[in-house]
Amino acid sequence: MTQAIPKVTRNTRQRAEVLALLREVEGFHTAQQLHQMLVARKARVGLTTVYRTLQLLVDTGEIDSTRLPGGEQLFRRCSQSRHHHHLVCRQCGRTVEVAGPAVERWADQVASQHGFTDVGHTLEIFGTCAQCAG
Numbered sequence: 492m493t494q495a496i497p498k499v500t501r502n503t504r505q506r507a508e509v510l511a512l513l514r515e516v517e518g519f520h521t522a523q524q525l526h527q528m529l530v531a532r533k534a535r536v537g538l539t540t541v542y543r544t545l546q547l548l549v550d551t552g553e554i555d556s557t558r559l560p561g562g563e564q565l566f567r568r569c570s571q572s573r574h575h576h577h578l579v580c581r582q583c584g585r586t587v588e589v590a591g592p593a594v595e596r597w598a599d600q601v602a603s604q605h606g607f608t609d610v611g612h613t614l615e616i617f618g619t620c621a622q623c624a625g
Contacts, residue, residue, distance in 0.1 A: 505536045509544045510568075513554060518584035519565035519577070557615045576613075580620035589616075 512528055520528075526541045536544075545566050548554040555569045557577060567586060569575070576594065578587040594614055602610040 503544075505534075505540050506544050506547070508532075508534045508536055509541060510548070510553070513548075513566070513568040516567075518586040519557060519567045519579055520584055521563060521565055525566065557613070560617060576615065578616045578618065580623055581617050582619055582623040585620045585622070 508529060509525065512525060512532075516525075516528070522538065522542050522545055525545070526536070526538045529536050529541065545554070545556070549556045549566070553568070554566055555577070556564055556566045557579065558564050559581065565579070565584065567584075569588060574595075575588050575590055578589055580586070594612075598610060598612045602608070
Protein backbone atom coordinates (compact mmCIF):
# COMPACT_ATOMS: atom_id res chain seq x y z
CA MET A 492 0.00 0.00 0.00
CA THR A 493 1.47 3.36 -1.01
CA GLN A 494 1.15 6.51 1.01
CA ALA A 495 0.30 9.85 -0.49
CA ILE A 496 3.23 12.22 -0.66
CA PRO A 497 2.37 15.47 1.12
CA LYS A 498 2.36 18.53 -1.06
CA VAL A 499 5.33 20.75 -0.26
CA THR A 500 4.52 24.42 -0.21
CA ARG A 501 6.95 27.28 -0.31
CA ASN A 502 6.35 30.57 1.43
CA THR A 503 6.53 32.95 -1.51
CA ARG A 504 6.22 36.72 -1.57
CA GLN A 505 2.94 36.38 -3.47
CA ARG A 506 1.52 33.95 -0.93
CA ALA A 507 2.51 36.29 1.89
CA GLU A 508 0.82 39.22 0.15
CA VAL A 509 -2.42 37.28 -0.42
CA LEU A 510 -2.46 36.09 3.21
CA ALA A 511 -1.74 39.60 4.51
CA LEU A 512 -4.68 40.95 2.51
CA LEU A 513 -7.01 38.19 3.72
CA ARG A 514 -6.09 39.04 7.33
CA GLU A 515 -7.23 42.63 6.74
CA VAL A 516 -10.45 42.29 4.76
CA GLU A 517 -13.83 41.26 6.10
CA GLY A 518 -16.17 38.79 4.46
CA PHE A 519 -15.85 36.58 1.42
CA HIS A 520 -14.31 37.90 -1.81
CA THR A 521 -13.74 36.54 -5.30
CA ALA A 522 -10.24 35.93 -6.60
CA GLN A 523 -10.77 38.84 -8.99
CA GLN A 524 -11.73 41.20 -6.16
CA LEU A 525 -8.71 40.14 -4.12
CA HIS A 526 -6.46 40.60 -7.16
CA GLN A 527 -7.83 44.12 -7.71
CA MET A 528 -7.12 44.97 -4.05
CA LEU A 529 -3.57 43.67 -4.41
CA VAL A 530 -3.04 45.71 -7.59
CA ALA A 531 -4.35 48.81 -5.76
CA ARG A 532 -1.63 48.15 -3.14
CA LYS A 533 0.97 48.03 -5.93
CA ALA A 534 1.58 44.33 -5.29
CA ARG A 535 3.08 42.54 -8.27
CA VAL A 536 0.88 39.45 -8.27
CA GLY A 537 -0.84 38.07 -11.36
CA LEU A 538 -4.44 36.88 -11.35
CA THR A 539 -3.39 33.31 -12.15
CA THR A 540 -1.03 33.36 -9.15
CA VAL A 541 -3.87 34.64 -6.95
CA TYR A 542 -6.09 31.75 -8.08
CA ARG A 543 -3.34 29.17 -7.48
CA THR A 544 -2.44 30.67 -4.10
CA LEU A 545 -6.06 30.75 -2.94
CA GLN A 546 -6.57 27.11 -3.92
CA LEU A 547 -3.39 26.12 -2.10
CA LEU A 548 -4.54 27.99 1.02
CA VAL A 549 -7.93 26.24 0.84
CA ASP A 550 -6.25 22.86 0.39
CA THR A 551 -4.04 23.44 3.44
CA GLY A 552 -6.98 24.68 5.54
CA GLU A 553 -5.59 28.18 6.00
CA ILE A 554 -8.65 29.83 4.45
CA ASP A 555 -12.27 28.93 3.75
CA SER A 556 -14.01 29.00 0.41
CA THR A 557 -17.64 28.78 -0.57
CA ARG A 558 -19.64 28.99 -3.77
CA LEU A 559 -22.50 31.33 -4.47
CA PRO A 560 -25.67 29.67 -5.79
CA GLY A 561 -24.55 30.71 -9.31
CA GLY A 562 -21.25 28.86 -8.89
CA GLU A 563 -18.84 31.73 -8.25
CA GLN A 564 -16.17 30.80 -5.68
CA LEU A 565 -15.48 33.11 -2.75
CA PHE A 566 -12.62 33.10 -0.24
CA ARG A 567 -11.95 34.38 3.28
CA ARG A 568 -9.78 33.80 6.30
CA CYS A 569 -11.98 32.67 9.19
CA SER A 570 -11.52 33.68 12.78
CA GLN A 571 -12.65 30.27 14.03
CA SER A 572 -10.51 27.19 13.59
CA ARG A 573 -13.27 24.78 14.62
CA HIS A 574 -16.01 23.56 12.26
CA HIS A 575 -18.62 26.24 11.63
CA HIS A 576 -20.92 27.64 8.97
CA HIS A 577 -21.39 31.03 7.34
CA LEU A 578 -24.22 33.48 6.80
CA VAL A 579 -23.13 35.44 3.71
CA CYS A 580 -24.54 38.62 2.12
CA ARG A 581 -24.95 38.09 -1.62
CA GLN A 582 -24.31 41.75 -2.35
CA CYS A 583 -21.36 42.87 -0.20
CA GLY A 584 -19.93 39.56 1.04
CA ARG A 585 -20.39 40.45 4.71
CA THR A 586 -20.06 37.20 6.63
CA VAL A 587 -21.16 36.01 10.04
CA GLU A 588 -19.67 32.79 11.39
CA VAL A 589 -22.32 30.59 13.01
CA ALA A 590 -22.26 27.26 14.82
CA GLY A 591 -24.85 24.70 13.83
CA PRO A 592 -25.14 21.82 16.29
CA ALA A 593 -28.57 20.84 14.93
CA VAL A 594 -27.04 20.62 11.44
CA GLU A 595 -24.25 18.37 12.72
CA ARG A 596 -26.76 15.99 14.34
CA TRP A 597 -28.97 15.98 11.25
CA ALA A 598 -26.02 15.25 8.90
CA ASP A 599 -24.84 12.38 11.12
CA GLN A 600 -28.37 10.95 11.33
CA VAL A 601 -28.98 11.09 7.56
CA ALA A 602 -25.59 9.53 6.85
CA SER A 603 -26.21 6.74 9.35
CA GLN A 604 -29.66 6.00 7.91
CA HIS A 605 -28.06 5.44 4.51
CA GLY A 606 -25.05 3.48 5.76
CA PHE A 607 -22.49 6.24 5.23
CA THR A 608 -19.54 6.75 7.56
CA ASP A 609 -16.73 9.28 7.81
CA VAL A 610 -19.02 12.03 6.46
CA GLY A 611 -18.37 15.73 6.12
CA HIS A 612 -20.52 18.59 4.95
CA THR A 613 -20.62 22.27 4.17
CA LEU A 614 -23.49 24.63 4.84
CA GLU A 615 -23.62 28.23 3.74
CA ILE A 616 -26.66 30.46 4.17
CA PHE A 617 -26.97 33.29 1.65
CA GLY A 618 -29.10 36.38 1.98
CA THR A 619 -28.96 40.16 2.00
CA CYS A 620 -27.56 41.90 5.08
CA ALA A 621 -29.46 44.74 6.74
CA GLN A 622 -27.04 47.38 5.39
CA CYS A 623 -27.45 46.25 1.77
CA ALA A 624 -31.22 45.82 2.16
CA GLY A 625 -31.28 49.34 3.64
